[in-house]
Amino acid sequence: MTPAASQVFTTLLSHGPLTRAEVGRRTRLSPAAVTKAIRPLMELGYLVEGLDEEAPPAVGRPANLVWVDGGRALFIGIKVTGDEIIAVLADLCCRVRLSRHVRLTGREPEAVLPVITALVQELLTEADGFGVRVRGLGIAISGDVDRAEGVVRYSPFLEWRDVPLAEIAGTATGLPVTVDNDVRALTVAEHWFGAGVGLSDFALVTVGAGIGCGLVVHGREVAGAHGVAGEIGHLSLDPQGPLCHCGNRGCVEAIAADPAILRAVRAVTGKQVNDAAEALELAHAGEPGVREVYARAGEAIGKAIGFLVNILGPERVVISGEGLAAYDLVAEDIRDAFGVSAFGTASRCDVVTRPLPFTEWARGAAATAIQSFMGSGM
Amino acid sequence: MTPAASQVFTTLLSHGPLTRAEVGRRTRLSPAAVTKAIRPLMELGYLVEGLDEEAPPAVGRPANLVWVDGGRALFIGIKVTGDEIIAVLADLCCRVRLSRHVRLTGREPEAVLPVITALVQELLTEADGFGVRVRGLGIAISGDVDRAEGVVRYSPFLEWRDVPLAEIAGTATGLPVTVDNDVRALTVAEHWFGAGVGLSDFALVTVGAGIGCGLVVHGREVAGAHGVAGEIGHLSLDPQGPLCHCGNRGCVEAIAADPAILRAVRAVTGKQVNDAAEALELAHAGEPGVREVYARAGEAIGKAIGFLVNILGPERVVISGEGLAAYDLVAEDIRDAFGVSAFGTASRCDVVTRPLPFTEWARGAAATAIQSFMGSGM
Known part of the structure; x- marks a missing residue:
């Protein structure tokens, strides 16, 4: 996705539905650039356009609005704490459809990874019920996390060092995996949907x-x-x-x-x-x-x-x-x-x-998966 | 100027001459967007395009290069310290053509402003010799400076409070004036031409x-x-x-x-x-x-x-x-x-x-004037 398309998409995620003119105003893109950014996303079904049925008819032709079709894709977000794992199934609008909490019995990778895999399998089965594919998995973990490499460099609470989590979880689940620091992931969610x-x-x-x-x-x-x-x-x-x-x-x-x-x-x-x-x-x-x-x-x-x-x-x-x-x-x-x-x-x-429960942190993890999905060319 | 045009311009300032392809690579703009950004700047004469005469002829048709025509416009940059004023006359590439130092006899606005005005007049006369118009004046001053309003809110070294410097200097010199914090101004110069x-x-x-x-x-x-x-x-x-x-x-x-x-x-x-x-x-x-x-x-x-x-x-x-x-x-x-x-x-x-003499700070002030000029639609 081009930077302009990504900007249009996140603007619609945070503020949509919007008219094309409003998208242009908020992104400071020209009408032509907005059209160019919207077209491929619409062809793929991630954006839809329709009449604003709530607009008063007296003002003339109702304005067309563009919004993200949340139901077009699903994502799994996971927040790992020292004691438990919180997982959410979220749609493309990062709305939480389901959430799960599981207590951990140990903190070493050998104890945590099977729990993650089992939770993902459970949510993938649930996702089948929606008839929509899960497009990515985001895992948020505290400590020094190298998102680009998908490696947990050092997590003091879990006592993990250099765990190639994206590769392991990708192999186990078959999903594209994004691993990020948990606070950075929550920041993405706050930026898109919260106080930011x-x-x-x-x-x-x-x-x-x-x-x-x-x-x-x-x-x-x-x-x-x-x-x-x-x-x-x-x-x-x-x-x-x-x-x-x-x-x-x-x-x-x-x-x-x-x-x-x-x-x-x-x-x-x-x-x-x-x-x-x-x-x-x-x-x-x-x-x-x-x-x-x-x-x-x-x-x-x-x-x-x-x-x-x-x-x-x-x-x-x-x-x-x-x-x-x-x-x-x-x-x-x-x-x-x-x-x-x-x-x-x-x-x-x-x-x-702002009190933000751990499901909100897991939603942040799903948001990082949506970011990666958008950046991957879809 | 659009954000893309401004990006293309500063890329050419820092790295030019460049091929259009190289401009696109560095700005991550599409070839069409590069063309669109370059065209009006070329029509105004701020950018020029020509053959790369240093390219070996054996590789076929020599590549066209684009660069900023420094001689098309001049700017004055002024750095005010507690003891002296340093002024430079710089071209559109922010190359220093002339510089002047004047000792201050007092720090109050009534003592400093006439010195600034006289220095600007002197440099405007010098500029006539180049046959090119001076398009803006940048003044860099330490302390809390509100660039958008053109006001020095508080400068501890000068003991100035709420001095509407842009308005006063604009009236006295007839130039568009940009007032900024001196370290921010130097940062612009370092970003465009220095270690940044x-x-x-x-x-x-x-x-x-x-x-x-x-x-x-x-x-x-x-x-x-x-x-x-x-x-x-x-x-x-x-x-x-x-x-x-x-x-x-x-x-x-x-x-x-x-x-x-x-x-x-x-x-x-x-x-x-x-x-x-x-x-x-x-x-x-x-x-x-x-x-x-x-x-x-x-x-x-x-x-x-x-x-x-x-x-x-x-x-x-x-x-x-x-x-x-x-x-x-x-x-x-x-x-x-x-x-x-x-x-x-x-x-x-x-x-x-990096040792950066005060003329470099004055050059930073000229760079803020170029920024304003680019942002003004030229």
Whole structure:
């Protein structure tokens, strides 16, 4: 697909149905370029055109509208966490038709890959019922993922190194496979359908087991020339801060990610706290010192967002992730630290929170499969 | 000018002369789109096409090449510093034909504006000798500059606030005026003609009286949704660090900019040190404690570049600015701190230094005028 066709397609995904004139206005393409981009997609049935039946008849001839025919193709999106796998069957409009959750019994590739394969087989069988082919599989996984090569370079939570996941999953399922970092995948979904729709510059920050960040600049995701981008988790905010697993001190992740919060809550209370939910309970119950642990976490997140905004100046920063459960405790700390850290008018950046369940992350994985499908010439 | 035409034009500026096929390959435009982009520019005389006379005749018909006819238009670029004004007369290829330096006797707008006007008049007279019209004036100035509005919002070194510079200079000179932040302007020149040629993602970091940073992502400069971007000077690296004029502690600028270095050298030596050159002399002479001041500055710069690279993952970072004079003292500290701060493969980013004299900054100002001229429909 040409860049113009891809732009027209994603514009229709996010904003459709639209008139051709509106497509041209939003993509800044000429009427001829819009026609040229739309024609082959229409011939393949991915786009359809019809009358706008909701337009009032009094204004004359009703306008023709173009939209994506979601039912023309299906995709499977999978998000792998340390504990479970979430899979969705999504259509070409990235609408979720079905979703599945499976608990993992182990984290090594030998334990995870058969679960993925079985889930895909199950969803392929379901897809038969729709009478539409599944055109691709997207897998989203945390850590350093080389999308172009389809390799998980290093996933700390799973303890995977150099796993050629796209090749393995492709062989097992017979589908074209796209493997991407999970936060980047969620950023694609937010850009197409969420809080990033219509924005050319925004950032998604996720807090939870780790600290993640996806970036869109000039309307496109930032991947990093060497595979690293949006790595705000390892900004070292305080040379006197706690030691991070990366070797530096005072990284955002060493202060604000779940394991760091657990460690600090255990240290301050002397109690055996098992997980983030228990730590949060203690904070809500007013256990001495625990609220301060969360305040420091909020401060680190707010400061890191300030750094990000000083460097990139996005229109909006979306905060999400399973760590949002603690948000009512830390909202003010995040806001205050962001305000102090943002330079001048950078503080006008819109910082918002959005709870995004893991099915939304799996939908992001499906979105990366749709991206690959569009890029493959279909 | 359409986005495609602008892309073709800047590609020819950076890489020309090129065959039409090569223009298509580099811009990823179809042959028809290249033809469509080139035609009006050729009709206006800004592009010319001719035989490649250096091609060996044995290969058959010599290839036609397209290039920018630099002599078709002239532009004036001005860089304003706290002490002097540097002006260049540049052609459409942004080649410098003439340059002028004038010392300033005051920094207030009433002292600076007449100097700018007189310099422009002098260069307009010179331009008459070339028999070509001057099509625009670019003014580059440090601080918070709103290019779209043509207003200097706040320039700390000049102590200007809300000066409608484009309007004033336009009225005084009769030229279309583009006003931009000086580091952003230099970034345009580096992107078109310098260490950023052919890169889609790079950063320029300038050290000296202040710490500046210009960014190119996906092939385009980053301006920031609210006018702030590349603001690495106010990343607060150390909560225990020296107080910055922005109100935070441990900002890069409070450690590594010339005034901070001067303050620290005075404090450690007890001597009245007047300027950066004197401080540097003391360091080279082995005055106790001075080398350490520079080491801390280098460390702050390296760490800030690490933060930038972790967030954006550019292909290259170029370090420049008048502070480069101290580079032989701090190169290792910058490199070490960058290596520690960069996460994983982000450390593969190419970090290089380039001495860029102020005429190069003025050339950047001329480049912004060429950008505006191209965007205006010519």
